[in-house]
Amino acid sequence: MDKSKRHFLNKVATLSVGATIVPLSSISQAGINDQPPRRNGQIGKRWAMLVDLRRCIGCQSCTVSCTIENQIPIGQFRTRVDQYEVQDSENPESITSLMLPRLCNHCDKPPCVPVCPVQATYQQKDGIVVIDNERCVGCGYCVQACPYDARFINKKTNTADKCTFCTHRLESGLLPACVESCVGGARIIGDLNQADSQISQLLKEHKKDIKVLKPKAGTHPHVFYIGLDQAFKNRVNGQSAVWKPKAEII
Amino acid sequence: MITEILAPDIEIVWLPWAVAYFFFIGISLTAVILTLPAILFNQKQSLGVARAAMIVMLVCAIVGPVALLADIHQPARFWHFYAHITPWSWMSIGAIFLPLYVVASLFYSWIFLRPALLESKGKTGITGAMTNALAMGSWEGKRLLKPVAIITLILGMIIALYTGSEVAIVTSRELWSSYLIPVFFFTTALLGASSLSLLIAYLTHEDNITLTNLGRYTHWFSLLSLGVLVVWFVLAFSTNGAEAKSLALLQHSAQWQFNLLLLVLFSLFSTLFSNGSSKLILLSALSGLVVSWMSRWFIFIDGQTVPKYGAGFYTYELPLGTEGLLGMLGVFGLWLFFTIVVYELLPWTHKTETQEEVKS
Numbered sequence: 206m207d208k209s210k211r212h213f214l215n216k217v218a219t220l221s222v223g224a225t226i227v228p229l230s231s232i233s234q235a236g237i238n239d240q241p242p243r244r245n246g247q248i249g250k251r252w253a254m255l256v257d258l259r260r261c262i263g264c265q266s267c268t269v270s271c272t273i274e275n276q277i278p279i280g281q282f283r284t285r286v287d288q289y290e291v292q293d294s295e296n297p298e299s300i301t302s303l304m305l306p307r308l309c310n311h312c313d314k315p316p317c318v319p320v321c322p323v324q325a326t327y328q329q330k331d332g333i334v335v336i337d338n339e340r341c342v343g344c345g346y347c348v349q350a351c352p353y354d355a356r357f358i359n360k361k362t363n364t365a366d367k368c369t370f371c372t373h374r375l376e377s378g379l380l381p382a383c384v385e386s387c388v389g390g391a392r393i394i395g396d397l398n399q400a401d402s403q404i405s406q407l408l409k410e411h412k413k414d415i416k417v418l419k420p421k422a423g424t425h426p427h428v429f430y431i432g433l434d435q436a437f438k439n440r441v442n443g444q445s446a447v448w449k450p451k452a453e454i455i
Numbered sequence: 456m457i458t459e460i461l462a463p464d465i466e467i468v469w470l471p472w473a474v475a476y477f478f479f480i481g482i483s484l485t486a487v488i489l490t491l492p493a494i495l496f497n498q499k500q501s502l503g504v505a506r507a508a509m510i511v512m513l514v515c516a517i518v519g520p521v522a523l524l525a526d527i528h529q530p531a532r533f534w535h536f537y538a539h540i541t542p543w544s545w546m547s548i549g550a551i552f553l554p555l556y557v558v559a560s561l562f563y564s565w566i567f568l569r570p571a572l573l574e575s576k577g578k579t580g581i582t583g584a585m586t587n588a589l590a591m592g593s594w595e596g597k598r599l600l601k602p603v604a605i606i607t608l609i610l611g612m613i614i615a616l617y618t619g620s621e622v623a624i625v626t627s628r629e630l631w632s633s634y635l636i637p638v639f640f641f642t643t644a645l646l647g648a649s650s651l652s653l654l655i656a657y658l659t660h661e662d663n664i665t666l667t668n669l670g671r672y673t674h675w676f677s678l679l680s681l682g683v684l685v686v687w688f689v690l691a692f693s694t695n696g697a698e699a700k701s702l703a704l705l706q707h708s709a710q711w712q713f714n715l716l717l718l719v720l721f722s723l724f725s726t727l728f729s730n731g732s733s734k735l736i737l738l739s740a741l742s743g744l745v746v747s748w749m750s751r752w753f754i755f756i757d758g759q760t761v762p763k764y765g766a767g768f769y770t771y772e773l774p775l776g777t778e779g780l781l782g783m784l785g786v787f788g789l790w791l792f793f794t795i796v797v798y799e800l801l802p803w804t805h806k807t808e809t810q811e812e813v814k815s
Contacts, residue, residue: 238544
């Protein structure tokens with residue numbers, strides 16, 4: 206067969222096979238359990254939060270304001286402040302407290318996203334991980350995959366729920382409820398892509414003292430802490446005193 | 456020393472329904488394997504095993520997905536699985552193959568029963584009406600039996616792969632994040648399948664050869680499951696992986712130690728009693744079922760009581776309602792109902808030409 210003819214037929218074959226595969230390949234860019242492409246959100250931004258533990262007094266204003274803003278059922282939390290008592294092993298008289306605000310880390314590699322079987326949870330282009338709760342089937346797979354216990358099945362909606370950095374407020378130029386209400390100014394939110402933003406400046410200034418939770422989990426969290434002791438980087442090794450709310454769900 | 460002063464108790468999200476799904480679907484897909492000696496390799500002495508395993512495969516393939524549907528918190532939205540197919544999620548892959556497997560297992564048992572259905576044609580009463588309706592023509596479909604068995608087997612293995620992988624990729628849970636999880640699910644499912652088939656074979660008056668064969672399977676499958684446990688411990692002591700982290704949790708939880716002790720004890724019962732008298736064999740089968748159920752309960756329910764970040768363990772009490780005891784009674788009731796319906800209304804014991812042919 207003529208070489209150019211063979212070449213032409215080859216091309217046609219490739220094109221026709223390609224055309225049948227195109228719709229599939231566009232959705233299968235990610236291998237099993239790989240991160241799918243980000244969508245929606247504010248283009249060009251990368252939202253992140255810095256929590257200055259030296260300023261947190263454990264007043265739970267953030268917990269309350271988040272619950273009011275986002276109408277979370279009683280006993281469930283998008284954010285909260287865990288409290289610990291730390292006793293010095295060498296000097297038992299010396300006891301200090303640690304207030305640890307916890308929320309979704311809006312990881313750069315969020316393990317909760319690829320597991321979702323209906324793409325209800327996804328990462329926006331601005332880094333915020335959100336849930337389309339009209340699509341969510343409430344399978345709870347993302348709740349299992351999150352390494353921070355930041356997700357839960359909302360008892361009212363029966364769908365997955367979590368902190369969204371109050372993306373609805375950010376889009377309107379407002380601060381997240383927890384940041385707005387923090388009496389000590391411990392929570393700072395900002396755009397990492399802006400070198401002159403307060404968060405970028407603080408991260409640069411305190412570079413040596415910045416920590417994230419479970420740094421080795423490979424999730425690249427985007428909630429940073431100043432003043433977090435080494436002992437709290439990973440799963441807390443200590444005495445538990447879990448609190449179970451007795452209140453009825455309203 | 457660190458003491459947690461204030462941290463909430465977080466509830467589990469994969470409820471006992473998930474345990475029931477993994478229990479029934481695992482048993483169903485491994486029961487396919489038990490039917491193969493008679494169907495694929497024409498072993499006449501295995502026909503009784505195939506009959507019992509076929510009932511187990513069929514009923515568990517129906518009950519499993521019902522339990523799964525009950526476990527998702529928005530069951531009416533199950534169609535979202537098909538409207539938004541997600542090839543990178545193991546659960547989505549499972550959602551595609553699960554209905555295919557269920558249909559294949561229904562078709563497999565139908566083809567297996569066809570000769571008997573044709574012979575029973577024309578009978579009266581409920582059974583007659585049922586067989587007449589199911590006969591659908593006068594073709595025997597003998598030639599289809601082996602290919603359908605192989606297709607059902609392949610689909611079953613895909614379900615085994617997805618159920619195991621779905622759990623094993625969850626790196627945030629030490630107990631789940633192990634390559635041994637799919638293997639352990641598989642061996643304990645085999646144990647459950649042989650045990651349940653043994654129970655069904657006993658209740659449906661299969662001959663002693665069948666009971667002895669199933670007893671032998673149960674013996675080896677419980678040894679295999681114990682073997683996987685031993686490998687898990689070897690890994691836990693010799694590596695720094697998820698198994699080692701789970702071992703550290705095990706050392707801190709009396710509940711986990713008790714679970715493990717029961718698991719080993721029942722596995723031993725199942726192994727030791729499987730060669731005894733018919734009553735002891737039954738005890739072996741019941742122990743095998745306990746192992747199959749308990750291992751999944753331990754992995755899912757107790758596995759979810761480990762805080763991802765906080766100290767100690769969360770609490771779990773079995774609720775009495777549909778999310779707990781009542782739900783589980785219901786799902787076992789459903790299994791019993793379907794087993795009775797499938798056994799009573801279909802001609803399992805009918806000596807058909809195909810079955811005779813296989814025998815000779």
